[in-house]
Amino acid sequence: HRRSHGLPGTSLAWGSWERTSGMTAHLTRADHDRMARAGLRPLTDEQGLEFFDGALAVDLGQVVTATFDLPAIGRSGAVPVLLRGLVRAPRRTAVGADSGGAEPWTERIAALAPDARERSVLASVIEQVAQVLGHPDPGAIEPDQAFKSLGFDSLTAVEFRNRLSAMTGLQLPATLVFDYPAAGAVTRYLLDQVSPAPAAAGPDDDPDERELRRVLERVPVARFREAGVLEALLKLAGPDPARTPDAAEPDEDGLIDAMDAEALIRHVMDGTGA
Structure with a gap:
């Protein structure tokens, strides 16, 4: 605000202090260890005074007065955006940290x-x-x-x-x-x-069925019609006649109706029904 009006002013963003104070008294040993692993080193009184003098000597509105352990930040696996100009993040790979780079x-x-x-x-x-x-x-x-x-x-x-x-x-x-x-x-x-759970097996997993479907796709509908088996194939594609209470029994001349899908296709491909 002061600088926007042409007045001198510097805002200091202090890091963690080594000396316990009212703002840090609640921090536990685990908190301090976490900050150390994150690359934030505590400031001594001498460092704080030195940084204060240095901040006043530069014409900047905001100054971060903190000490960083740059190698530790690089090892953390997640470099903060503001520090990416100082720390080169390790290349992300699928190699575990405890593998020594030998195997993902x-x-x-x-x-x-x-x-x-x-x-x-x-x-x-x-x-x-x-x-x-x-x-x-x-x-x-x-x-x-x-x-x-x-x-x-x-x-x-x-x-x-x-x-x-x-x-x-x-x-x-x-x-x-x-x-x-x-x-x-x-x-x-x-x-x-x-190791994701394997997908449940479906009808397409049957090799005989896959081959049958490929054959059906190659035969023009006209050939089924000419061979007189189209109606029978359509019936096979519908509900199972054996499970239909009022399903009619095929007569002696209804040989085509009695064929299964594989026999029908062989019947068409061999031309026996032409």
Whole structure:
């Protein structure tokens, strides 16, 4: 506001301070650890004074006075937009963080037996939960224990999702923790991404039926009509006559009506009905 009127004015956006104050007294060790993993270093009193003097020496309306651990930001897997000019984000791949770049995480997990696959993914998910919460014992975290009861907040949820994305190489939804609110639920979601459930078998999965349909598509309708089998084919395409109470029995001369679909097609292709 002052600068818009031609007056001097500088707004300072301070980072986290090392010294405990009224604004930071509520932060826990887990909060400080999370900020450190995100690349935000606490300011000492000496650094704060140095940054204050430096901000006054530049003619800018807004100055960020904070210290950053740029390598840590790069490792976090999600570089903030404002810092992308300072940090080159690692190239996103489907290689898990713990694989050493040897093999994509999805392939390693998919290659395991179903039981081992679930155990491995669940252990990795719980390990990430423990990391973001600063929990000393991952084994104490139950698969069905709600994230909210464990102490998750919005910042923890974002970090957890980003860490899983970096580990798996998968594009995970921003609402992951809210859609899947426990380690077990997240595990099942990840397993679905690795090995989606096979589609239910349909009629087209029968090779004989596929071949029959291909033959039918190649024969002009006129040939069915000329061979006298069109009506019989249409009947076959309708309700099953055997299940119709008032279905009439074929007479002795109704040989065509008694043929199945394969016999009818052979009848047409051989020209025996011409």
